[in-house]
Amino acid sequence: MNADAASLVKVVRHESHVVEVVLDRPDAMNAVSTALASALRAAAEEVAADESVRAVVLTSSGEKAFCVGADLKERNSFTDDDLRAQRPGNRAAYRCLHDLAVPTIAAVDGYALGGGCELALACDVIVASPRAVFALPEVAVGVIPGGGATQLLVRRIGWSRAADLIFTARRIDAEEAYRLGLADRVVAAPREEALALAAAIAANSPVGVRNAKKAMRLGQDVPLDDGLNIENECWADTAFSADRAEGVRAFAEKRPPQWPGWAARGGA
Structure with a gap:
């Protein structure tokens, strides 16, 4: 992975064995490009290899979005072969995060759309701000969720509620996300809350x-x-x-x- 790709995701180590993984592409509202997916996979692999890590918080830079999902500007120029070539790396990025052995907490502020919502779903706990907006809009642009939502959302909130969100592609606010069980906590400062929660987890065996x-x-x-x-x-x-x-x-x-x-x- 080159240095430019690595700069898209930062690994920040805190006290008490807590690691923060930061999506850092604010100019594109942290859209998941091929390079960002590669950087996220590398960050997850780095964390997985470190047995001293006890909890992980997934956050993002920028004020507008946690992550708006796939980089459609990049994909607009893709051939079918390009899309097929990209797919394994994207799947691995989401799966590496989901498969971390330690507890993971997503701190969601702003938009969590498509793949951004799926990155949150890959975590064990979702802490959202009142400004958070969740959606799985894939069917509105001719695809389906491909980062795990058709499986993880059903397991998290049940079939019919997941069907409502996936089939309609509608956006929901933090209050509705909490009511449905998509968000676990809604707080004014989700990053700080998530880090405090991670520290509480890390204090245990x-x-x-x-x-x-x-x-x-x-x-x-x-x-x-x-x-x-x-x-x-x-x-x-x-x-x-x-x-x-x-x-x-x-x-x-x-x-x-x-x-x-x-x-x-x-x-x-």
């Missing part, structure tokens, strides 16, 4: 949090018995870890735990 997310993700679409078996496997990986041993000691000694963390799991 890294092994426990990762395994809780793993159990929830792997168990959500399987029969209950299979899901409970997944939970048991994740429980065992946590219960016999150094984090569990430290958590019990810290509780008994009435002090904050000093978590060994994910890299030290299994060494109770």
